[in-house]
Amino acid sequence: QSVLTQPPSVSAAPGQKVTISCSGISSNIGYNYVSWYQQLPGTAPKLLIYENNKRPSGIPDRFSGSKSGTSATLGITGLQTGDEADYYCGTWDSSLNGGQGVFGGGTKLTVL
């Protein structure tokens, strides 16, 4: 059972938009920055979004992030077949044993 809650799967057609939610509590998402990672099949995770809504260099603006209260959302517009991957949210949780990093359980994106 992951500390952060994500839907197991989402799907949408090419060209459409999809959102992936990440739900937590005050000690994690509520007080700390959220990051999002993309893991293509057979590869290491890759940073997509940091500090809730910032994109690293090279990440297209089709990817966006937001945070409100104890929830965060990843948005992907103009879906492409190459976006099929697992997506994870992550943050710090200040309440667990002096603090630790936490991830969501991951969401599998299918582009139909």
Place this chain on the structure above:
Amino acid sequence: VQLLQSRVEVKEPGESLKISCEAFGYKFSDYWIGWVRQMPGKGLEWMGIIYPGDSDTRYSPSFQGRVTISADRSINTAFLVWGSVEASDSAIYYCARQPTGATVGAPFDYWGRGTLLTVSS
């Protein structure tokens, strides 16, 4: 920036193991290094982080006592160490760099390609 990990390790239950993560292209002592486990077909699990600058180390309770995280600044390398591996440790282990601000949610901005550990008799 690159994090270089050995690709595969095969061990028998009860053996000790030390896997490494060698850092290139940045000042090793100025960034945290974290370890993340991914069991077959499962999600990412945060194991712990170390700040090579002062060896400050944090562990997930799930891994505390099972593994040791260390770093050697002289060779820009972080380590994940088991005293005795078990079959349930079979997984991919990623190292990843984290800027200062780890405890407010700084991201893992660069990742190694992962070490696949298989523990079997």
